[in-house]
Amino acid sequence: MAGVAENGCMKGTGAVDLSIIVPTLNAGLRIRETLGALEEAREIMAVETIVVDGGSEDDTVAKATAAGARVLSVGRGRGSQLSGGAKEASGRWLLFLHADTTLEPFWSTTVASFMRGKGNALRAAYFTFALDDASSAARRVEVLANWRARKLGLPYGDQGLLMSRTLYASLVGYLDIPIMEDVDIVRRIGKSKLVELPATATTSSERYKRDGYVWRPVKNLSMLSLYFMGVSPRRLAKLYG
DSSP states (O other): OOOOOTTOOOTTSSOOOEEEEEEESSOTTTHHHHHHTTGGGGGTSOEEEEEEESOOSSSHHHHHHHTTOEEEEOOSOHHHHHHHHHHHOOOSEEEEOOTTEEEOTTHHHHHHHHHHSTTGGGOEEEEEEEESOOSHHHHHHHHHHHHHHHHHSOOOGGGOEEEEHHHHHHHTOOOSOSSOHHHHHHHHHOGGGEEEEEEEEEEOOHHHHHHOTTHHHHHHHHHHHHHHTTOOHHHHHHHHO
16 A cells, blocks of 8 residues: 655555646647646656636647546636636646646656655745747846746746645635736745746747747836736736737
C-alpha cells in the first residue's frame, strides 16, 4: 500500500495528487504542445488535466479532448475560467497554467519536490519565465518579468501558479474579474509565501511580436499601474482591448 508523506504524493491510492487547470480561448495552435508537456507527471503522481474553455471558435476543444483532457465550458474571462476549473478539480494540489505556455522537461519532478516540502501547503510556487524567441529583445523581457516576480512578488499567469487546495480555499480562489486575476491572487498570497521553482515555463512570443517588444511591456506596465491606482478590472479590460 502506498504511504502518505506530509504534503506528498499518493500514487496508487486512487486519489488525485495534482489538478492542472488550463483556461483556453481559440488556443488551437498551441494547446496540443501545452498539454503534451504535462503528460510526464503521470509517471510520478496521479494527475488530472482540466481545460476550461471560454467559447473557442477554432479546434481547441477537439484537440484538448483528443489529448485526454477533461473539457469544461464556462463564460469567457480568465478569472471565471480559472475559478470554474478549480471548483471542478479533485486534486489536493492545483496548478494553473496558460494555454500558450509549455513547461520544460522534468518539470514534474520539481513540482513533486515542492509538494512534498514541509510547510509548502501554505506557500505557492511559480516557474521561471521564458519566451520562445531567440532575439535579444525577448531576453530583455524575460529579465524584466523575472525581476518583477522575484523582487516585487508579482509573477504573472504565464509563469503558472502552483498551490495546495488548502491555500487556495483560504484565499477564496480566483475572482471573477476580466483582467488582473493573476495579479490579484498573488497579492493576496503575499510575496513572502511565493517561491520560484527551478524550472522554466516557455510562453508564446506571438503577442510581443505583434505588438512590439517595447510597446507590449509598456502597455502591461501601464495597466498594472492603473490597477494599483484603483482603476477597476472591468474598466481596464476595455482599455486593454
